[in-house]
Amino acid sequence: MHLHNAILVDDEVYTRKGLMKLIDWEACGFRIVAEADNGEDALELIERIRPDLVITDITMPVLDGLELIRRIVEEKTVSPVFIIISGYSDFKYAQQAVRYGVHDFILKPIDEIDFSKTLRKLNERLKQNRVEYVRNERLLTGAMIESLIKGEADEAFVAEWEQRLMLRPNDRLFYMFAELNDNHPWRQSGVQAPTASFKEIVHLAIRHETGDDQPIYLHEHRNRIGILVPDRVLERFGGEVRLFALRIKEALSEADCSIFLYFGTPVFRLMDVPQSYKTAKEALLYKYIHDDGRIVIYDQVRSEGLNYVGIDAGDFNRFIEQIEELQSDAVKATIDSLFLDFRDKRYAPEAVKMNIHQCVLGVTKAIRSMDGDERSLASLEPIVGWHDLNLSLSELKRLFTEFVVESQNCIAHLRKVQLKGAIQKIRSYIEANYSSNISLKSIAAEFYINPVYLGQLFKKTYGVYFNDFLLQIRVNEAKKLLRQSSDMRIYEVAEKVGFSSADYFVTQFEKIERMTPTEYRNKLL
Structure with missing residues (x-):
C-alpha cells in the first residue's frame, strides 16, 4: 500500500511524540518521515523531503506556523497539504489559514477519532490527485515524445x-x-x-x-x-x-x-x-x-549485414518430401537446421516471415493434393496469424514445429483413407484380371504403390499374402468351370483361369482342395 509522507512541526516535543503514538498513521495512509521544533528547520525539511502533508502548530520560535505556510505557498517550489493544530481558537488564525488553502484547523487537545477521520479523507483525496496527476503527466509525455519524433517541437518546448x-x-x-x-x-x-x-x-x-x-x-x-x-x-x-x-x-x-x-x-x-x-x-x-x-x-x-534471401529450392523440395514421406527424424533435423540458419546467417524478420510462409504454403498444398482440408488443423491459425505479433525465434520454432507435426499426422491419416479405397480398387482389379498374367509387382506399378508396401497392406487387410489370395480366386473360378462344363478339358480350365501350365494348375488345385481337378469333377458326377 502506498503511504503518503508527513512531517510533524511543533516546538513541544511531548506534543509531537504524543501525536505519533495517538494515531495509527499507516491505517490512515500516512507515515511520519521527519519532525521539526521550529518553523525555520521545518522550511528546510519541506524543501528537501517534499512531503505530501505538513502538520504544524502556529505558535513556534524563529518562524511561526502561519509564516511557514505563507512562504511555502508563495514560493511554490513544493506544494504539500497543511493541517494546523493549535491551542488557540482565535478566528483570525482560522481566517488566515483558509486564505493559504490549509486543509484543516484542529484544536488541542486532539480527538483521536476525529483526527483519524480527517486523515483518511485526506488520504483518499491525495490518492485521487495522484492518479489524476499521473494520467495527465503520461498524456503530456506521450504528446511530447510524439512531437519530437515527428519533428514538430519548437525550441521553447524542447527547452522546457x-x-x-x-x-x-x-x-x-x-x-x-x-x-x-x-x-x-x-x-x-x-x-x-x-x-x-x-x-x-x-x-x-x-x-x-x-x-x-x-x-x-x-x-x-x-x-x-x-x-x-x-x-x-x-x-x-x-x-x-x-x-x-x-x-x-x-x-x-x-x-x-x-x-x-x-x-x-x-x-x-x-x-x-x-x-x-x-x-x-x-x-x-x-x-x-x-x-x-x-x-x-x-x-x-550496425555493421552486421542482414540476409533477405529465400530458402534454396532444392532444400525446400526435400523438406516437403520428408513431410509427405513421414520422415519424422529428418523433418525435425531440417527444422533445427532452418532455424539455426535464421539466426547464424543473419536473416531479417521479413525474410524469416517469407520463408516460413513459403513452407506453410508447400505443406498445405500437399494436404490439398490428397483431398485434405488444411483448415481442420488446429495449428494452422497460429502459424498463419503470427505475422502481426511479437514472437521470439524460439517461440516461432515451437509453433512451426507443431504445425509440421500435425500436418504429418494429417497426411498419414489421408494416406490411410486413400489406401483403404485403393486396396478395394486393387481387389476389384484382381477379380477382373485374375486370368491374365498379373503379379504383385505389375499391380503395384499399375497403382503407383511400392510392391513391398502393397504386399504388407494386402496381408494386413485380408489376412493372406497376395499370391495366396490370387491362387484362391483362380481355384474358385476353376471349380466353377469344372461344375458347369463337364466337357472342358483340364488344360483348358487351367488356361481359362490364368495358369500357363496344366501340371502346375493341378498341383496348386490339389494343395488347396486336397484333391485333383479330375477327382473334384468325378465327385460331382
Whole structure:
C-alpha cells in the first residue's frame, strides 16, 4: 500500500511524540518521515523531503506556523497539504489559514477519532490527485515524445522538457524500445497476459532499478513501449547501457514477461531524439540474430549485414518430401537446421516471415493434393496469424514445429483413407484380371504403390499374402468351370483361369482342395 509522507512541526516535543503514538498513521495512509521544533528547520525539511502533508502548530520560535505556510505557498517550489493544530481558537488564525488553502484547523487537545477521520479523507483525496496527476503527466509525455519524433517541437518546448528531464550539458540520451513477446492466445501456458498493463509493468521495473528521483518518460507505440533513457539514469550502472538493459530485462522477466530491448544510437540534445528513435527501429531488424540475449544495441550491431534471401529450392523440395514421406527424424533435423540458419546467417524478420510462409504454403498444398482440408488443423491459425505479433525465434520454432507435426499426422491419416479405397480398387482389379498374367509387382506399378508396401497392406487387410489370395480366386473360378462344363478339358480350365501350365494348375488345385481337378469333377458326377 502506498503511504503518503508527513512531517510533524511543533516546538513541544511531548506534543509531537504524543501525536505519533495517538494515531495509527499507516491505517490512515500516512507515515511520519521527519519532525521539526521550529518553523525555520521545518522550511528546510519541506524543501528537501517534499512531503505530501505538513502538520504544524502556529505558535513556534524563529518562524511561526502561519509564516511557514505563507512562504511555502508563495514560493511554490513544493506544494504539500497543511493541517494546523493549535491551542488557540482565535478566528483570525482560522481566517488566515483558509486564505493559504490549509486543509484543516484542529484544536488541542486532539480527538483521536476525529483526527483519524480527517486523515483518511485526506488520504483518499491525495490518492485521487495522484492518479489524476499521473494520467495527465503520461498524456503530456506521450504528446511530447510524439512531437519530437515527428519533428514538430519548437525550441521553447524542447527547452522546457530538457529541464523536466534534468538534462545536463553533454548528457547522452537514448531512445529504447521495450517489446513484449510470445504473449498470444496459443502460448504454452494458455494464459495471455493483458497487454494494457505492460506499460505500467515497464514503468515500475525501471522505477525499481533506477529510483524515484529521475523522471521516466514512456510512450506507447503500436506494439511496444518507447522510453527516453538519459545518462542520469545510467549513472548507477556505470554508464553502461547493456548493464542497465540486463537489470531491466531481469526485473521484467520476474513479472513473467518475455522481453526484447532495443537501443538507438545516443544523442546529446532532446531535439535530436528522432535520430535515436530511428536507429532504435533499425535495431528491431536484428531481433532474431540476438534471440538468446534479447538485447540489441544499435551501435554494436550496425555493421552486421542482414540476409533477405529465400530458402534454396532444392532444400525446400526435400523438406516437403520428408513431410509427405513421414520422415519424422529428418523433418525435425531440417527444422533445427532452418532455424539455426535464421539466426547464424543473419536473416531479417521479413525474410524469416517469407520463408516460413513459403513452407506453410508447400505443406498445405500437399494436404490439398490428397483431398485434405488444411483448415481442420488446429495449428494452422497460429502459424498463419503470427505475422502481426511479437514472437521470439524460439517461440516461432515451437509453433512451426507443431504445425509440421500435425500436418504429418494429417497426411498419414489421408494416406490411410486413400489406401483403404485403393486396396478395394486393387481387389476389384484382381477379380477382373485374375486370368491374365498379373503379379504383385505389375499391380503395384499399375497403382503407383511400392510392391513391398502393397504386399504388407494386402496381408494386413485380408489376412493372406497376395499370391495366396490370387491362387484362391483362380481355384474358385476353376471349380466353377469344372461344375458347369463337364466337357472342358483340364488344360483348358487351367488356361481359362490364368495358369500357363496344366501340371502346375493341378498341383496348386490339389494343395488347396486336397484333391485333383479330375477327382473334384468325378465327385460331382
